[in-house]
Amino acid sequence: MQTLFRGEKHVGYNQFHLGTGTEPVEGWTMDDCFAGQRNGLCGAAERGQLFLITGLHTGNVPVTVELHETAPPVPDAPDVVEVSFPITRGPVGLFSGFVDDHADLGLPPGFYRVRYCADGMDAARAMDCRIDDASALDDYLLQFWPAPAEPDRVVRTGSEIARHWHDNAAGLPSPTRTPSQRADDRARDPEHARQRAIELNLRRAGQRAPGPLGSIEFAYTLALVDDDLADHLTSLPPDRQRGLALRTAHRTIAGTGLDRVAWIGDVLPRLGQAPLPGVFLDESTALAALAATPKVPCTVVTSPDERRAPTLAQAMALPALAAVTHPDATVALLETVHHALAAAGEEGYRDVLADLRFASADPA
CATH class of the missing domain: 2.60.34.30 (Competence, DNA-entry nuclease inhibitor, ComJ)
Structure with a gap:
């Protein structure tokens, strides 16, 4: 004690x-x-x-x-x-x-x-x-x-x-309404405001010119750590973006041990091919299901942003499954990468970037 x-x-x-x-x-x-x-x-x-x-x-x-x-x-x-x-x-x-x-x-x-x-x-x-x-x-x-x-x-x-x-x-x-839905209604949500501030500061500093990338909710995450890779990924054709999103989601779920959780592992073979069960579509609902699962793995990592806060990797990884299914391939990829980087933490986010560079490289 x-x-x-x-x-x-x-x-x-x-x-x-x-x-x-x-x-x-x-x-x-x-x-x-x-x-x-x-x-x-x-x-x-x-x-x-x-x-x-x-x-x-x-x-x-x-x-x-x-x-x-x-x-x-x-x-x-x-x-x-x-x-x-x-x-x-x-x-x-x-x-x-x-x-x-x-x-x-x-x-x-x-x-x-x-x-x-x-x-x-x-x-x-x-x-x-x-x-x-x-x-x-x-x-x-x-x-x-x-x-x-x-x-x-x-x-x-x-x-x-x-x-x-x-x-x-x-x-x-x-x-x-779920906590996630209530949070969407609260314009003064501090985390939402923080994300928007980071995006605006990047653009004001000239690190990212206004454009399609600036309008994507989670694009700032990748832009903060590898601006060139962000540009490269957004220039890929939609089919390659979908493939990278799937690869990154599978890698993230497996890396956090969530593939061994039965109700999560069951959807992985059909990810991107069949609709996700409703439990995955709202972040708070998915987190509640994860919290109620006995013996779920729990890994604490350090967030790779400016806060350097202790973070539960499994909670960061789970929303990647819903991100993959976004109808816009660019958004699907960048949101999936956002969750992958958060789940990997300061300790492992560079490996996520290296895998993305390798998998997205043009064939020789």
Whole structure:
């Protein structure tokens, strides 16, 4: 067992958060985080975020975060809930409620079960605000361990305020759109804005003249690491682009061990020849299926972009299967390469580029 954090975090409006990145992700609501759940204390419905409810309204609360190899015994706490939490990209931080305070947990990407344990919630609710040197009346424990995804559950309920939040979650309508679809509706999505900024900066710097390549969503990835290869690949005829996309997707899936996952390996012989099953067509749906698969391989690589973030290779590789099927051959190739580079990471992206150069070279 590793203790990743032990200390006090500031809460505001009965909440603090755990999430990926160095800043809390904006664009979601509390209802988004709890929709479709049984429990109302630990909201995990938004990918990459945990919305954590406390008894105290405002002030500091003691928090401990632990990482275990397997499921630990359930602590003797009045209120206990569990959720599943896939982490596809780090860093993972603990964020105070409405205060600029971030603690990097050093939690590696992977598929986790999370247990949230609370003690003293009713007493802290009655206190409302903890100020000056007042003693803490509530405390919180987060326990992580690797495990396939399963529905959230309420393990134990001992406080009135926890019962209230569970009832509130049960009354929320089930989500009708996947996290990927909701993200498409959020123009202020930080990752989307970052991608667009990189593309624009490249063009402004003269590294890529405006043109067909600049209009492709993921073209910037290859342009960043090998501008000449990007130009060469986009000049190839569509049939060769399709062939390279298929080759790269197969290489990426095999390189991350996903070809040994039955429901993924089954589609590989027909990739590009038959429609993909629906599970592959939405990234969040595919990731949820992957997270629920027992003994799925998990490999952490370093992202080959300017962030150098720890990244789950399998989560980066899986969307390559859908990318191959894009109706535009140029887009299919460049999007497949984008996912291949992300899955290979800083450690292996040069091998991806070398294979593309070799396979796309004109015959002697």
